[in-house]
Amino acid sequence: MQAPTIGGVSVPRGDGKTVVRVRRGASLTDFADKINANPASLVTVLFHLGEMATATQSLDEDTFKVLGSELGFDIQVVSPEDEERELFDAFNIDLDYGVEVEDEEDLEPRPPVVTVMGHVDHGKTRLLDAIRNANVIAGEAGGITQHIGAYQVTKEHEGENRAITFIDTPGHEAFTAMRARGAKVTDIAILVVAANDGVMPQTIEALNHAQAADVPIVVAVNKIDVEGANPDKVRQQLTEYNLIAEEYGGDTMFVDVSAKQGLHIDSLLEAVLLTADAALDLRANPDKDALGVAIEANLDRGRGATATVLVQAGTLAVGDSIVAGSAHGRVRAMLDEHGNNLDVALPSRPVQVLGLSSVPRAGDTFVVAPDDRTARQIAEKREAADRQASLAKARKRISLEDLNQALAAGKVETLNLILKGDVSGSVEALEDALLQIDVGEEVDLRIIDRGVGAITMNNINLAMASNAVIIGFNVRAEGQNAEYAEREGVEIRYYSVIYQAIEEIEAALKGMLKPEFEEHEVGTAEIREIFRSSKFGNIAGSIVRSGEIRRGAKARITRDGVVISESVDVAGLRRFKDDVTEVREGYECGINLGSFNDLQVGDLIATYEMREKPRA
Structure with missing residues (x-):
């Protein structure tokens, strides 16, 4: 050199x-x-x-x-994959698994892992509900799956009980990144299409994810019991996307179902197993240390950090030392989808793991380490690498030319956000969606912190220091934290449906956030006497009790504390024989309320105006 x-x-x-x-x-x-x-x-x-x-x-x-x-x-x-491989090689942990790298005699059959995808409101959650006979839709905001979980069902097929693992992914378009992750750990995708709606934009998006991940697709044509249902139209539309039904000479299985009525659910499970047997070699080696993927994780008040993991190879047992992302720990207990304790989890088995030091992210790989010390070392190295990677991602690249332009045009506006949610998958999906908002070069969006759990004093202090807005998804600031935030002027916005948060942040960034209005009382007057006029109708002889009454103002009529009429216009206002524009407190006047004549002595006329509420 x-x-x-x-x-x-x-x-x-x-x-x-x-x-x-x-x-x-x-x-x-x-x-x-x-x-x-x-x-x-x-x-x-x-x-x-x-x-x-x-x-x-x-x-x-x-x-x-x-x-x-x-x-x-x-x-x-x-790449993150190569970086991870180099890290585990240093600790002599083998990440290779699958039928291509294992000895043939070590392999045993494993259940297929299935992800349900499709357009919002096409019935994915109701279909999952019908499959596992449990009401999961009741507790969801907006009928949209907000959390990711996993569970197993069994189906009798060709004389034997076969297990099928379902990964329960959110269905809204904002969850693109998470749905793609779902496809990576998936063997088969069920594409749900409503028979009355047909192929919609998110149907195509979900289809693209499944095809990019190279997984076989089974199409569930849902809502066949609804008026206007046309399953044949769905089959014709999907031929444009290389999904050709078996009855048309293709190799994609289409099943007409009604999740609401529970029709043909068995046929759908049958189609999944037939597709798995025909198109895939689903085997894994159970006689090795487990490795797999963290599907979801959250912070439980009683149990601490918990993670739902999918074992992809090997056997996970209680007492194993594991690393999941930057979290580590010893498996204290394993629970299935019904909350029952398990001692071991075989390949394709989803389990909830207790005993981790912190909350991993959705999509993090987990491995069994030789001992606790090794697990901690791997987790610390992972955490350091992630921190540096996120710093590079968050760095605002400004060249000297850009800086001069920014200085000439006035400072670059930046919206700093802190994201807190109840589960890591939702936080990550929200972060991905927010970072993809394109609002030009005038406004910059930065996510300076994200985490799982309630909004803490540390979050509020960070927001104060960086002029950030805190986004709480299914979590709140409680007690003294909420009072502290209000006292210090830190804005906290709460959401239970993620796309509402995305829409509002996008509107704020674009300066299109609709103004909020609040009612402001201008004055009140008590009716003392009613005069009949053939020309003007009823005139309310009144005395102004508070504020002032203005001509043209909106008024509300109350009788004994009960609202009689809203949004009545003050059409005319007189003092003795003179027309006036306003009458102040303590003075008498005649009030004409236009066509509204249902007046009685003692009624209260309250005038108000809508004023724009200043946003923080």
């Missing part, structure tokens, strides 16, 4: 083909170590390229590409 001068500093240079591998979120110091350079000189080089960064700041992939092309290095950012 030669050491040329760039911007007055000497730095090593490659030949354009020299490959340098760096991990996600690496800093200039990490890169400098790889090429034997002075980190300060790389800061200067980056400055001359129009990028500002410190030596210890986490950089994103684009910045490394710019730096690499300038210095003659092919900088490759290690």
